[in-house]
Amino acid sequence: MKHRRAVYPGSFDPVTNGHVDIIRRASALFDELVVAVLLNRGKTPLFSTEERLDMLRKSVAGWRNVRVDSFSGLMVDYMRKNDMAVAIRGLRAVSDLEYEFQLAHTNRTLYPEMETVFLMPGENYVYLTSTTVREVASLGGELGTQVPRHVSLALRKKFSEKK
Amino acid sequence: MKHRRAVYPGSFDPVTNGHVDIIRRASALFDELVVAVLLNRGKTPLFSTEERLDMLRKSVAGWRNVRVDSFSGLMVDYMRKNDMAVAIRGLRAVSDLEYEFQLAHTNRTLYPEMETVFLMPGENYVYLTSTTVREVASLGGELGTQVPRHVSLALRKKFSEKK
Amino acid sequence: MKHRRAVYPGSFDPVTNGHVDIIRRASALFDELVVAVLLNRGKTPLFSTEERLDMLRKSVAGWRNVRVDSFSGLMVDYMRKNDMAVAIRGLRAVSDLEYEFQLAHTNRTLYPEMETVFLMPGENYVYLTSTTVREVASLGGELGTQVPRHVSLALRKKFSEKK
Amino acid sequence: MKHRRAVYPGSFDPVTNGHVDIIRRASALFDELVVAVLLNRGKTPLFSTEERLDMLRKSVAGWRNVRVDSFSGLMVDYMRKNDMAVAIRGLRAVSDLEYEFQLAHTNRTLYPEMETVFLMPGENYVYLTSTTVREVASLGGELGTQVPRHVSLALRKKFSEKK
Amino acid sequence: MKHRRAVYPGSFDPVTNGHVDIIRRASALFDELVVAVLLNRGKTPLFSTEERLDMLRKSVAGWRNVRVDSFSGLMVDYMRKNDMAVAIRGLRAVSDLEYEFQLAHTNRTLYPEMETVFLMPGENYVYLTSTTVREVASLGGELGTQVPRHVSLALRKKFSEKK
Amino acid sequence: MKHRRAVYPGSFDPVTNGHVDIIRRASALFDELVVAVLLNRGKTPLFSTEERLDMLRKSVAGWRNVRVDSFSGLMVDYMRKNDMAVAIRGLRAVSDLEYEFQLAHTNRTLYPEMETVFLMPGENYVYLTSTTVREVASLGGELGTQVPRHVSLALRKKFSEKK
Numbered sequence: 001m002k003h004r005r006a007v008y009p010g011s012f013d014p015v016t017n018g019h020v021d022i023i024r025r026a027s028a029l030f031d032e033l034v035v036a037v038l039l040n041r042g043k044t045p046l047f048s049t050e051e052r053l054d055m056l057r058k059s060v061a062g063w064r065n066v067r068v069d070s071f072s073g074l075m076v077d078y079m080r081k082n083d084m085a086v087a088i089r090g091l092r093a094v095s096d097l098e099y100e101f102q103l104a105h106t107n108r109t110l111y112p113e114m115e116t117v118f119l120m121p122g123e124n125y126v127y128l129t130s131t132t133v134r135e136v137a138s139l140g141g142e143l144g145t146q147v148p149r150h151v152s153l154a155l156r157k158k159f160s161e162k163k
Numbered sequence: 164m165k166h167r168r169a170v171y172p173g174s175f176d177p178v179t180n181g182h183v184d185i186i187r188r189a190s191a192l193f194d195e196l197v198v199a200v201l202l203n204r205g206k207t208p209l210f211s212t213e214e215r216l217d218m219l220r221k222s223v224a225g226w227r228n229v230r231v232d233s234f235s236g237l238m239v240d241y242m243r244k245n246d247m248a249v250a251i252r253g254l255r256a257v258s259d260l261e262y263e264f265q266l267a268h269t270n271r272t273l274y275p276e277m278e279t280v281f282l283m284p285g286e287n288y289v290y291l292t293s294t295t296v297r298e299v300a301s302l303g304g305e306l307g308t309q310v311p312r313h314v315s316l317a318l319r320k321k322f323s324e325k326k
Numbered sequence: 327m328k329h330r331r332a333v334y335p336g337s338f339d340p341v342t343n344g345h346v347d348i349i350r351r352a353s354a355l356f357d358e359l360v361v362a363v364l365l366n367r368g369k370t371p372l373f374s375t376e377e378r379l380d381m382l383r384k385s386v387a388g389w390r391n392v393r394v395d396s397f398s399g400l401m402v403d404y405m406r407k408n409d410m411a412v413a414i415r416g417l418r419a420v421s422d423l424e425y426e427f428q429l430a431h432t433n434r435t436l437y438p439e440m441e442t443v444f445l446m447p448g449e450n451y452v453y454l455t456s457t458t459v460r461e462v463a464s465l466g467g468e469l470g471t472q473v474p475r476h477v478s479l480a481l482r483k484k485f486s487e488k489k
Numbered sequence: 490m491k492h493r494r495a496v497y498p499g500s501f502d503p504v505t506n507g508h509v510d511i512i513r514r515a516s517a518l519f520d521e522l523v524v525a526v527l528l529n530r531g532k533t534p535l536f537s538t539e540e541r542l543d544m545l546r547k548s549v550a551g552w553r554n555v556r557v558d559s560f561s562g563l564m565v566d567y568m569r570k571n572d573m574a575v576a577i578r579g580l581r582a583v584s585d586l587e588y589e590f591q592l593a594h595t596n597r598t599l600y601p602e603m604e605t606v607f608l609m610p611g612e613n614y615v616y617l618t619s620t621t622v623r624e625v626a627s628l629g630g631e632l633g634t635q636v637p638r639h640v641s642l643a644l645r646k647k648f649s650e651k652k
Numbered sequence: 653m654k655h656r657r658a659v660y661p662g663s664f665d666p667v668t669n670g671h672v673d674i675i676r677r678a679s680a681l682f683d684e685l686v687v688a689v690l691l692n693r694g695k696t697p698l699f700s701t702e703e704r705l706d707m708l709r710k711s712v713a714g715w716r717n718v719r720v721d722s723f724s725g726l727m728v729d730y731m732r733k734n735d736m737a738v739a740i741r742g743l744r745a746v747s748d749l750e751y752e753f754q755l756a757h758t759n760r761t762l763y764p765e766m767e768t769v770f771l772m773p774g775e776n777y778v779y780l781t782s783t784t785v786r787e788v789a790s791l792g793g794e795l796g797t798q799v800p801r802h803v804s805l806a807l808r809k810k811f812s813e814k815k
Numbered sequence: 816m817k818h819r820r821a822v823y824p825g826s827f828d829p830v831t832n833g834h835v836d837i838i839r840r841a842s843a844l845f846d847e848l849v850v851a852v853l854l855n856r857g858k859t860p861l862f863s864t865e866e867r868l869d870m871l872r873k874s875v876a877g878w879r880n881v882r883v884d885s886f887s888g889l890m891v892d893y894m895r896k897n898d899m900a901v902a903i904r905g906l907r908a909v910s911d912l913e914y915e916f917q918l919a920h921t922n923r924t925l926y927p928e929m930e931t932v933f934l935m936p937g938e939n940y941v942y943l944t945s946t947t948v949r950e951v952a953s954l955g956g957e958l959g960t961q962v963p964r965h966v967s968l969a970l971r972k973k974f975s976e977k978k
Binding site for chain 1: 725726728729746747750753754757758761762
């Protein structure tokens with residue numbers, strides 16, 4: 001039996017319960033799962049890299065075969081360097097699909113040995129995105145059931161600082 | 164490390180190179196892969212169960228951890244009986260996605276321990292379906308690069324018998 | 327204030343909790359709601375008209391302004407005869423949308439005074455269809471949380487008779 | 490300058506004003522346009538081949554470079570025999586697109602010299618299909634503005650005969 | 653009979669004939685309709701809040717039960733404060749649908765008593781957006797039939813000022 | 816026979832093999848094809864107008880009836896001035912379709928004599944966009960098979976200058 005290491009890349013700005021659901025599912029499918037924060041020069045995130053890693057660490061504490069990391073540059077370079085052959089992606093909606101297929105195809109062109117595995121989140125997370133969570137929090141709303149409790153507190157703190 | 168057994172269910176009427184591509188990808192991800200012909204009382208297939216199993220066996224001969232089977236009734240019952248926790252599905256198009264999500268969700272409701280894993284076929288198989296292959300063959304056309312050679316011969320034989 | 331009477335047409339073969347969810351939402355929006363079983367000559371339903379009406383009656387017993395009816399022929403003729411100006415449709419998925427728009431547009435052409443109102447079911451019903459419910463039940467599975475209890479019993483009875 | 494002959498294939502059961510709109514557009518783009526009724530063994534049309542050809546002839550009488558024909562078997566064989574290198578397809582909706590791409594790709598595999606050209610009908614025909622027209626007519630409704638007048642009469646006659 | 657107050661929120665930058673069509677339809681369905689300009693801190697509109705309110709007021713002058721307002725912050729907070737239980741949204745296209753479902757679901761999570769009602773605009777407005785109207789006007793084009801006449805004049809004035 | 820001049824507008828920042836594939840197909844359908852770089856005031860391209868025109872010229876050198884140009888302002892004004900009645904667009908994905916239909920409809924409203932012709936690229940270019948090509952190149956990756964060789968070199972040069 002081969003040891004299989006998968007990566008679940010994303011911005012996680014912040015991690016939602018939809019992400020946590022995908023992490024739980026992926027951790028059961030593969031021997032080792034690395035949740036990797038993508039550092040994107042072009043975008044300014046709400047939470048710093050360290051804050052996002054910290055929120056992820058708290059969220060995955062329950063699974064032994066999951067750890068948290070970050071990377072910049074091409075995901076395929078990161079995967080090759082770390083001997084990862086599987087990338088995990090959550091699929092929610094039709095409009096996700098075409099972007100995801102474009103991305104998966106590009107990655108496959110750059111690193112033919114890798115495979116992208118798509119998982120379906122639980123039905124409660126079909127309409128959930130980090131963007132929505134940030135927008136609602138910025139206007140003073142709470143989506144308590146859609147993010148872990150520590151994320152909910154971090155959002156409230158972040159937006160009270162901003163005022 | 165857990166031994167992971169996955170099932171790739173379908174009609175395979177007949178198996179195409181798109182199916183073979185998914186089989187190759189799935190066999191690399193899991194320890195054991197069972198390609199399972201679904202016997203559907205409601206539909207009359209072009210090829211008999213035995214013919215479809217035989218074409219699949221020839222097509223998967225190259226992979227040690229892949230075998231071929233058939234089942235009737237609920238897929239989740241078949242999976243439970245055979246200790247399979249992963250179902251593989253190929254995703255080609257947006258219109259596939261909603262049907263696949265419906266199916267995956269129903270299966271999850273009936274058997275919460277299972278996971279559906281979606282894989283993307285190679286770009287050459289994005290527009291390929293068994294239905295198209297049958298239709299073209301019934302009108303005397305050949306899609307030689309889209310099915311294994313033995314399937315191409317079986318199609319030609321089938322439709323010359325029918326006349 | 328105008329008295330507003332809406333119709334919620336469908337096959338309801340059988341009624342699911344998704345339908346019941348839409349009925350609850352529509353009954354709060356309009357003064358009177360008629361849930362109307364469409365009798366379609368072209369299709370053979372699993373349940374007879376009388377069975378479907380009966381299951382619907384049990385399912386809507388909790389709302390005072392909802393009643394159950396059936397019709398054949400063009401929906402717009404039925405609506406005109408019964409002084410209904412609003413048709414309710416549940417929208418779940420992208421693939422529903424184009425069919426629904428075609429239907430709504432055709433109805434609008436035939437009866438310009440009517441309006442089609444689309445409602446979104448609760449997230450638990452996004453992947454639920456009567457077709458799936460029938461298929462699973464025919465193979466001995468149970469989707470207990472997705473249909474009212476009396477429907478679940480009717481399905482079990484129907485398929486044990488059929489054997 | 491090359492003489493360019495295009496084919497616009499379809500069931501035309503019956504021809505609608507949406508088809509006529511596409512014919513008008515295609516006839517302006519190519520030197521010669523053949524509107525070709527596809528004879529499909531698997532389906533029973535409402536109108537006979539002769540009736541469909543006749544309705545088409547009346548509908549295209551206004552354009553000099555358009556004529557009407559029928560064919561059975563593979564469209565690419567028909568195109569090759571008649572020296573046609575362009576197939577015209579009307580695109581209305583997202584759900585059309587994937588089927589059309591599959592078809593166009595299959596045809597391209599069988600006859601690489603051909604090209605499929607997609608045109609967008611006028612906005613009044615976005616939701617119009619022959620299926621809807623037949624269904625409405627079968628229930629006694631009229632979609633007078635959506636089909637040529639002679640088709641409207643033919644539909645009324647057809648369904649009064651059927652009773 | 654309950655008095656029902658609905659809100660139709662949007663940017664209306666500027667109001668188009670598609671918006672006016674939805675307003676007409678919604679005003680017939682509910683006792684009172686408030687067309688509410690959403691003040692979004694993140695975006696710089698072409699027209700000021702006052703200009704947008706003014707164009708809307710001119711456009712809805714024909715309906716007695718329609719009035720115009722503006723709000724900032726969460727729409728659900730605005731709705732709760734003003735005792736509105738229904739939000740109106742126009743649905744044109746498949747790509748709208750997923751965003752709209754996400755929004756409706758978020759709002760439902762924050763304010764479970766509310767309902768989002770989706771209406772289909774007339775076929776002439778299927779491809780019409782404020783973005784397109786602005787872009788065409790900025791390049792000197794006119795979409796006279798797609799916006800009220802006073803909006804057309806306002807656009808011309810706005811872009812001649814900008815030069 | 817009419818002389819038919821078509822335009823294929825785009826940003827071409829940079830031209831990809833998918834664009835070249837569409838140019839080849841369109842040049843076979845029409846007597847003359849102008850590939851026209853759209854100068855968009857709102858966006859800052861990676862390559863200057865002159866660089867983009869130059870890369871296009873090298874890419875179309877093989878076809879006698881193709882030339883390269885640029886324009887600003889409304890495409891329909893450019894088409895009218897240059898006596899072009901056909902605009903070419905490549906269609907890859909469902910999400911393209913709605914935007915393309917909106918654009919084609921707007922153009923048709925502004926210039927009713929024009930026609931938009933949609934072509935399907937070869938299957939190898941289904942997932943290819945200039946955006947992806949730029950992103951991968953900016954991170955040091957190479958998509959050598961997806962752009963002409965001279966574009967690949969230009970990308971490498973551009974991003975080594977930027978560091």
